Amino acid sequence: MNPQDMVLISVDDHVVEPPHLFDGRVPARYVDDAPKVVHKQDGTDVWVYEGVQIPNIGLNAVAGRPKEEWGFEPTAFSEIREGCFDIDRRIDDMNANGVLASVNFPSFPQFCGQLFSRSKDLDRGMAMVRAYNDWHIDEWAGTHLGRMIPLSIPPIWDPQLMADEVRRVAAKGCLAVTFSENPAKLGWPSWHDKQHWEPFFQACVDNDVAILLHIGSSSSLIRTADDAPLDIMIALQPQNTVQAAADVLYSGVCQRYPDIKIVLSEGGIGWVPYFLERVDYIYDKHRYWLGRDFGDMLPSQVVKRNFTFCFIDDMVGVENRHHLGVENITWECDYPHSDSSWPNSPELLGKHFDGAPGLTDEEIDLITHRNAMRVFNFDPFTHIPREQATVGALRALAKDVDTSLVSNQRFRGPKETDLSKFLGKRD
Numbered sequence: 001m002n003p004q005d006m007v008l009i010s011v012d013d014h015v016v017e018p019p020h021l022f023d024g025r026v027p028a029r030y031v032d033d034a035p036k037v038v039h040k041q042d043g044t045d046v047w048v049y050e051g052v053q054i055p056n057i058g059l060n061a062v063a064g065r066p067k068e069e070w071g072f073e074p075t076a077f078s079e080i081r082e083g084c085f086d087i088d089r090r091i092d093d094m095n096a097n098g099v100l101a102s103v104n105f106p107s108f109p110q111f112c113g114q115l116f117s118r119s120k121d122l123d124r125g126m127a128m129v130r131a132y133n134d135w136h137i138d139e140w141a142g143t144h145l146g147r148m149i150p151l152s153i154p155p156i157w158d159p160q161l162m163a164d165e166v167r168r169v170a171a172k173g174c175l176a177v178t179f180s181e182n183p184a185k186l187g188w189p190s191w192h193d194k195q196h197w198e199p200f201f202q203a204c205v206d207n208d209v210a211i212l213l214h215i216g217s218s219s220s221l222i223r224t225a226d227d228a229p230l231d232i233m234i235a236l237q238p239q240n241t242v243q244a245a246a247d248v249l250y251s252g253v254c255q256r257y258p259d260i261k262i263v264l265s266e267g268g269i270g271w272v273p274y275f276l277e278r279v280d281y282i283y284d285k286h287r288y289w290l291g292r293d294f295g296d297m298l299p300s301q302v303v304k305r306n307f308t309f310c311f312i313d314d315m316v317g318v319e320n321r322h323h324l325g326v327e328n329i330t331w332e333c334d335y336p337h338s339d340s341s342w343p344n345s346p347e348l349l350g351k352h353f354d355g356a357p358g359l360t361d362e363e364i365d366l367i368t369h370r371n372a373m374r375v376f377n378f379d380p381f382t383h384i385p386r387e388q389a390t391v392g393a394l395r396a397l398a399k400d401v402d403t404s405l406v407s408n409q410r411f412r413g414p415k416e417t418d419l420s421k422f423l424g425k426r427d
Contacts, residue, residue, distance in 0.1 A: 001353065001361045003346035004392035008099045009149075009372040009380075010345075011310050012214070012265045012332035015104040015140060016061050016084040017047075017132075019077070025131035030124050034131070035108070037077075043410070044074040047108045049128075050120055054108045056080070058411065063093070063336030064403070069411035070338055079408055084336045087143045094147065095398035097343045098391030099333055100369065101380050103149045103176065103212070104140065105265070106132070111217035112178040113153035114186060122157060129155045129165065137174050146383030149376050150174040151212065156188065159196060163203035170207040175377045176263075177204065179211050181244035182218035191251040201257050210261040210308075210375055213248075215240045241267025245275060245307065249299060250292075254306045261375060263308045266332060266339075269317030272309055272324040276300035304328055308375050312339055313348065318356045318367075326363050330372045343403040346391045 019037035026034045035049040047054040055074035062070050064081040077085060083093035094102060109115045109132060116132075119125030133152045141148035152169045154177055155161040166177055179200075184190035189197065204211055215221075215237050222236040241264045248254065248262055279299035283292060294302060310330040311317050321329060331349065334340040341348045349368070353359050373379060380389060387393065 001364050003350040004098075004390065004395075006098070006346060006349065006364065006391050007369045007386065007389050008097075008331065008333075008345065008349075008391060009101045009369040009378075010099050010333035010335070011103045011149075011263065011308075011330045011372050011376075013102045013104050013335045013340075014060065014107060014337055015090075015136075016056055016077075016080065016107050016336070017109075017135075018085040019045075021135050022128070022131050025134050027127055030127045033124055034128065039076070043076055045076040046074065049115060050118075054115065056107060059338045060107055061336045062338050063340060063342055064406055065411070066405050066407055069408060071411065071415035073411060073415075079410070081336060081406075087140055087148075091144050091147055092398055092401045093335065093342065093403075095394040096401040096403050097333065097335070098346045098394050099335075100384070100389045100394065101147050101149055101372075101378065102333070102335075103151050103376070104136075105151065105178065105212075105214055106136075106153055109153060110219065111214045112156055112180050114156065114219060116153075116155070117157040117186075122155075125157070126155050126161060129153060130168075133165070133169050133174070134172075137169060137172050141174075146380035149176060149372075149378050151176045151178060153178055154200070156180065156183070156186070159198070159200045163199040166200065166203040166207060166209055170209055175208060176210045176212055178217065179213055180217045181213040181215065181240055181264075182220075182247065185218035185220050191247040191253065194252065194256075198256075201253060201260060204261075205257045205259050208259075208261075208377060210263050212263045212265050213241070213244050214265040215267055237266075238268045238271065241265075242271055242275060245303070246279075248307075249279065249303060254302050255295070258305070260306055261308065262306050263310070263330075263375065265310060266312070266334065267309065268314050269309045269311045269324060269329055270314050270320070272303075272317065272328075273320045276303060276324060279303070308371065312341055313352075315352050315355055318352045318359070321356070321359075321363065321367075326366050327371060329367050330375070331368055 022034040035047050037045050038048050039045050057072045058075055061080040061084045082089040116125040116128045137150045141150035152174050221233050222239050224232055283299050304325045308328055310332045312332055312334055333345050335342045
């Protein structure tokens, strides 16, 4: 398939929330307590909530910046591409990259709303969760219909509130919610607790809402040693997803809720064939003395039934697609993060597909958009005719969008490499 003829839906991108997010969306009694953007004397912008400063670190918004300037340094809105936080400019950037639609994870509230779970007043925290979700659904996803798949954050401190919010936003058309890859790391019961999270899981199944687990949504990444270089942490990030997959599989959640939809975000797919082989092998060897029973299914079959995976750059995974199931693979751009393939995603995907023996146009359609449409109950073609949704058609709308790199003097010096300085303010 010619890359210009592909239809692309990215199941993992990110939004840098705009300063006006909470305007008009918070009950009057909480208006003064809502998160606000503060411009600091050093020229950076930070969100402030209950006296805590949350910077937007550089790697979260490097689209359009030279790689030589990337780092953990905090940024200002004036220093990042407008498509990071302005919905109209985001659509421009999606057009320039030939991307039809996108799922966008939060930034300053953290992947599953952990920030609001630490509110001194949890009623206030609940008001902020609702305000955030309303902004995301009504404005970010609602301004350009057919272009954004809405994604909600949960009030993760209370499973019944989570269930109520799932139902509330589902009625507004939001059929995806973030959750933690490992809630035990956040101080809550693990995936293996058979009671605590049940109201949330039940609400998701009842409303056909997909549960998205992003790497790092446990507020932790793998560090092999305190003095290990950051390259190791970055290289091992997908291992968070491997651990999450094992937790969910062996938790029994998929047996209790056969229709539950688990989406493993930004974890890649190359590891999945071996994972499936391994879980079946140990099931055969150890099921009896461990008391494990998957009924009339193999563990690998449960994974294929309930899990969806995604990739940015994973030629090995695409080549081995039949070992994990083509219907379980989706694609992501990761705009505007440092792993993003923007603005050359179609070209990179073209190389992946050219290197996969026997790949058919039908399989390409499944990977690039049809699987995402099914998992998220999302049909962009009700708003945009398919012939206007291809890479070529969208890029034709973006001829005046400048995708050239823009350098910034402030980011040309020595790079900050101590991630704990920033994670410590968020965890």
